[in-house]
Amino acid sequence: MxxxxxxxxxxxxxxxxxxxxxxxxxxxxxxxxxxxxxxxxxxxxxxxxxxxxxxxxxxxxxxxxxxxxxxxxxxxxxxxPGLADMHTHIDEQEDLLLLVASGVTTMLNMGHANGQFITTTRQSVNEGKTLGPYTFAGFWIDGVPESNGFYVTKPEDAKAAVESAHKLGYEFIKAYSLVSPECFRAICATAKGLGMPVVGHGQRNLDFREAAETGLCMLAHAEEYFYTYFAKGKGPEAIPDAVQITKETGLTVTANLSAYHVMAAQWGKPDVLKKLMEDPDVKNLRPENRDQWEGSELARNKGSLDKRVPFLDTLVKSLQDAGVPLLAGTDTPGIPGLPPGKSLRTELELLVKAGLTPYEALSCATRNAGGFISGVLPNQEKFxxxxxxxxxxxxxxxxxxxxxxxxxxxxxxxxxxGKYLPKSKLDSMVREQSRRFEAEVALQKEFEASLKANGLAKTAVDFSQPRGKIALREHYLNNLGYACLGAKKIKQAVTLFQLNVKLHPESANVYDSLGEALLASGDKEAGRKAYAKAAELDPTNSNAAKIAAEKD
CATH class of the missing domain: 2.30.40.10 (Urease, subunit C, domain 1)
Structure with missing residues (x-):
């Protein structure tokens, strides 16, 4: 039939x-x-x-x-069907290529995306002008003490945050762990009125059932059950009750086994992290991602997550058996061992190891993802x-x-x-990008050698133009600038940020950083001009717009 x-x-x-x-x-x-x-x-x-x-x-x-x-x-x-990674933190165009090269054609960014990615890059990708997966985006809102995202303490601020996110084009609100009950209710009520689904973490300040019934439609990690429903000493024997509540409230769950498995594997184990860094695919990562992996705290943590891994696998299998909609997600790229694209294929293999059939696992990254989006955002293209x-x-x-x-x-x-790309073409594009990364890292070493030999003023002039198609990376210069700013070397910070502006004039972030350094130097007029340019390039940067409008 x-x-x-x-x-x-x-x-x-x-x-x-x-x-x-x-x-x-x-x-x-x-x-x-x-x-x-x-x-x-x-x-x-x-x-x-x-x-x-x-x-x-x-x-x-x-x-x-x-x-x-x-x-x-x-x-x-x-x-x-193309694969969907429903939990990423990718907001760089270079990472989009790695996703497509692994068959990922849809992704959900779950917070912390830079504003230009949301308003410019993402639009270009979704219109088919720039290569990348069709991208949905969630605006991150937390409570206090906040983790590392935008936070609110009053319901009226929560309402305003949701309204602002809607105006900026976000489809989802991501509620992080520590939102107060009052703010969470305000988030859900406001989002519902605007047609914005609320996804995110289990709420630490609300009963698990109440959070789902209030408006949480998708749990971003299955591990969130550990910190909410199972937080008060409940063990695997309580899985049937947790599954029943999940099913009754209509909650969708992103399994995200790959993130928990890889964290557990390297938790307190420096040798595992070292082995991960030796993987041949690491060369395909952006240099700043490699640095982030190498500096990860996971390998220095105490204790072990090993006993919870089979607990999580059993929970996910039980959710599947009960008919709870499951999605595939990875949390790429910040966690060591989760490269963009490849990590989703790892996720599918882990779902099968947890007891799902290959069809059920593949469904998580295809039909379930499409069904979830159609259910909460009915005007979107079907996939x-x-x-x-x-x-x-x-x-x-x-x-x-x-x-x-x-x-x-x-x-x-x-x-x-609709654009067909054979594997040979994709592999060639990835290799070319990786070679550029290596050339950029080599240029950074030249820059550092010149700093020691010639000082910053001359070095900044010597490196102010690209060497062919290779220039110092934006993130690299920004990190150096903030290191100087933190050490109260304001003049040097201004010089580094000015160099970044010259090399990357299309970036809002470089102007924002320059504005901060100029204000610290006492040059308020130039600082406000830099912030004004940042706000012009990134309409989501309300802080830059606010500073630019300030009067002496």
Whole structure:
């Protein structure tokens, strides 16, 4: 019956309007995994027109327009929906390439994204102008004592924060752990009125059931049960009760096994972190990500998380068995061992090891993600299936992922918003980016040698222009500038931030940092001008706008 449905849709789509060959890509004679069920459609052809799938049907029946691009499956390759990572903290364009190169075509940023990524980069990606996964974004709100995000202490401030996030284009509100009950209720009420789903951590100041009933629609990590429902000494014997409450309240859960497993593996174990840093894929990380991994505190922590790992796996399997919707997420890229893209494939393998079938695990990163978005944001493009009318996000595999989930690693190509990229092209792009990273790191070493030999003033002049296509990285100079600022070396900080502005004039952050240093130097007029430029480039930076408008 399923096959008949696809044939009818395919024929209708082909007859309904003329097909223009230059807009069409045909994926001919594949084993299609539509993810409507665990059935595979053998010898099936899929037609893509721009961003949309327009036909899915038997290879012998679907008419392929002349002169269109044809990708052949030869009856052997597999075609699955693009993957969705529903918990990331990615806000750099360079990381988007790594996601796509691993078959990730949708992501949810769960907070701390820089404003320009939200208002500019993300829009360009979602419109298909810049390569990357279709991106949804959540605005992070915490209580006190805050962790490292935006926080509120009064309901009226919580309401204003949600309204501001809505104006800036965020789809979600991410409620972090320590929001007060009054503020959490204000967040949920305001967000509901604006059509913004509330996702996030388990609330430490509210009963688990009450948090879900108040408006939390998705739990960002399954481990959050440890800090909420199981916090008062409950053990695995209480899993059925936790699952029952979850099901009754309609909560969706992002498993995020990869984050907890990798944290447990390196908790208090420096040798494990050292081994992670030796992984060949580390060279593909942005240099600042590598530095973040190397400086991680996890390996220096006391105690062990090892006993909780099987507890978490059992909980996730129990949630699946009870019919609780599960999503796949990774928390990439900040935690050592979770590189963008590759970590989602690890997540799928861990879900299977926890007891899910390959189909159930793959569902978490495809049909469940699409169903979750359709349920909470009904006006968004549909995705998560290989089906007519859905966004043309696809992954080509050499092996059957429903037989062995490890076959998600046999990727041979990706289709993102209708654009087909073979593995060879993606691999080449990643290699080129990695070579640039290495050249930038080498340039940083030259810069540091010049500082010792010639001093900052001359070095800043000598490095004020790119060397070919290579320039000092924005994050590198910013970190040096703030190190000087912290050491009360204000003049040097101003020089470093001015160099950053010259090399990266498109970045709001460099102007914000320069403004801070100029104010510290006593040059209020120049400082306010720098903040004004930061606010111009990043409309989400209300603090920069406020400082720019101040009078003496």
């Amino acid at each position: 399923q096959s008949t449905k696809f044939i009818i849709l395919a024929l209708f789509a082909c007859i309904a309007r003329p097909l223009v060959a230059q807009n069409i890509t045909a994926f001919e004679d594949f084993n299609v995994v539509p993810m409507e069920s665990d059935k595979i459609l053998a010898h099936t052809t899929v037609l893509v027109d721009g961003r949309k799938i327009i036909a899915v049907g038997p290879a012998r029946s679907v008419s392929i327009p002349k002169n269109c691009e044809v990708v052949k499956g030869h009856g052997k390759r597999y075609l699955i 998560g299936h290989v089906a007519v009318g859905e966004r043309a996000d696809l992954v080509i595999l050499d092996g059957n992922p429903l037989k062995d989930i490890a076959n998600v690693n046999s990727m041979e190509g990706v289709v993102v918003a």
